[in-house]
Amino acid sequence: MSTTSSAGDVSGRSYLRGQIARELTAALGAEHVSQNPADLQAQAADWSWYSKYLAFKGLEQPAADFAVRPANTAEVERVVQIASDYRIPIVTRGGGSGTQGGTFAPYGGISLDLSRLTDIVEIDEDSLIVTTGAGIDGPTLEKTLNEKGLTLAHYPGSYHLGATIGGFIAARGSGVVSTKYGKAENQVLQLEVVVAPGKTVTTLPVPSHAAGPDLLQSFVGSEGTLGVITQASLRVDPLPEARGFLSFSFPDIFAGIEAGRRIMTSRLRPAVIRLYDEADSYKLRDWVGTPFTGTLMVVMCDGSQELVDYETKAITAVVEGAGGASLGPDVGQTWWDGKYEPYAKGKLPQPPLMYGTFDQVARFQDLPAIYRAKKKVIEEQFGQYGARYTAHLSHWYDWGAMLYDRFYVDEPPADPAEAMDLHDRLWDAGILAGLENRAVLNDHHGVGIKLGRFMRPQYGTGFELMRQLKDAWDPDGIMNPGKLGFGPPRNSAW
Known part of the structure; x- marks a missing residue:
């Protein structure tokens, strides 16, 4: 490209940027529109390992060109109109607590912060x-x-x-x-x-x-x-009138899964069932203060006192019938009181430690095979890196449960490119081991940019129907491009 052409392109983009900034400012007010690099970096960051790793290494997040903070639906409409007029991406941001790179703006554009919509x-x-x-x-x-x-x-x-x-x-x-x-x-x-x-x-x-x-x-x-x-x-x-707590230990995770299955298929409705394998029970002891008992289950029932009394008695009978040993209410109460401790400052995993949380969901009959396959592939295929695997089951349904499992590598490669390569290979191995055993990609963390590559193998032909819906509703592809596996903007002038 000639020097003249390049200079013209830079000048054109600079003019376009200024024009968009002026229109956004007219719509929202100058105090709610920013091009400050620090603001843009803050808007792009989330709780994903990749985001935390970039910050740890002093590298930039994939950020937007503008950060805006509309006050209401009408102002959001105006921002989307401006973005559509100029065919530039919009990346919506809530609290930035996601773990899948959902706030990254790999194609630039507008970061749309909804933190003022609080009425x-x-x-x-x-x-x-x-x-x-x-x-x-x-x-x-x-x-x-x-x-x-x-x-x-x-x-x-x-x-x-x-x-x-x-x-x-x-x-x-x-x-x-x-x-x-x-x-x-x-x-x-x-x-x-x-x-x-x-x-x-x-x-x-x-x-x-x-x-x-x-x-x-x-x-x-x-x-x-x-x-x-x-x-x-x-x-x-x-608000519930009363809460009742239970706790149990099991010979292994599989006995605990069977006990949870019996609770749910009996159509009892505890508010909480948490089942921890031995590795996660160790973490729970250190983070929350529950005693280590091998495989641990905590249960909480709530509602009227009469309902709580009935359910705790019935669940105790079901679990003991499945081989669980009752530990009484105190362990469950300790867990409830400290349930946010794992998220307290200094306890959440942070780089340079490498980690990732899969949280796949499946039917009861498939859970044991999924657990075995994922533990095996993480700890054996990545044994040279000292990879560790831990798991608990924290969300239960009439038909199955969610496996909240995580890998850890204490000493990942120091080079960012090598570290990202290892990170992605761990994700590939764990997710695919789950999919091969009938797990569904994700229960509640979302997909974002991190897991987009798994949407096609997860859905098959169904993914093409999703793409057609996306194309029909967002023909320019400006709405959070790069997420859910939908790819880049299609007609972007940016």
Whole structure:
């Protein structure tokens, strides 16, 4: 390319950048539009190992060109209109607590921070529904609900790391009491979503209907690739009158899985079942203070005192019948009181340690094979690196459970390129071992950019239908490009 042409390109892009900045500023106000590199880096960062590793190494995150903070749905509409006019990407950001690189902006564009959308619009105490802005964080909403004797009952590990309502829904998030109260997709009833080229869609007021396909669940889990969630109505529940705790030990993880299966297929409904293999039980002892007993299960039931008494008695009988040894209520209470300790400062894994959390989900009959296959491939195929594998099962369903398993490499390669290569090979080995044994890619952490390459092997022909939906709703491909395996923008002028 000639010097003249190159200079012209730089000048043209500089002019275009200035024009976009002026339009964004006119729409939102100068204080809510930034091109400051520090702001852009902060907007790109999340809790993924890759993001933390880049920061540890002093390297830049894949960042947007503009960071904006709209105040309401109308302003989000205007930002999406501007992005559509100039065919530049939009990367939606909630609290930045994701672990899959969902806030990375590999193609530049606009980082759309929803942290100002925090209004609680309505608390319908007759229907037990709250309607709120997508940018509100869990603890803030929960405090207001608790004052009315209500709870959203959605307490993820990221609860105190800034996770927002919009983030819960966009990534199909889950909390510690999901076994009884459900995940985000079970709690959300209605959404307001801004789609390209800057129009707002409001789904039906209830999700259970026979009025055609359900638009609601198309947006749930879409991670900003189909639209920007600006407002949500969610089911809330009364605060429980009582809680009851149980704990059990087992000869091995497989006996514990069978006990959990019997609880769930008996259609008992504890709020919590957590089952830890020996390696994770060691971590739990050090982080939370529970005693090490080999394979450990903790259970919590809540509701009326009568219901709690019935369920704890019935669950104890089921678990003991499956070979579990009762440890009494105190261990379960200790776990509940310290459930956020693993996420406390200094306890979450950090680089230079290499780590990754798979959290695949499967039917009961497939879980033992998945556990064996993943433990084997991580510890044997990567034995030269000292790779370790730990697991617990933390979200249980009528038909199966989620395996929250993690790899660790204490001393990864010092060279960033070699470290990333090892990181991706570990992910390839673990995810594919799960898929080969009928695991589903992810339970509640989302896909982001990190797991996009697995969407085609997971869905097969179904992935092409997803791509066609994406193409129809977002023809320029500007909505969070690079995520969910959908690839780059298609017609970008940026």
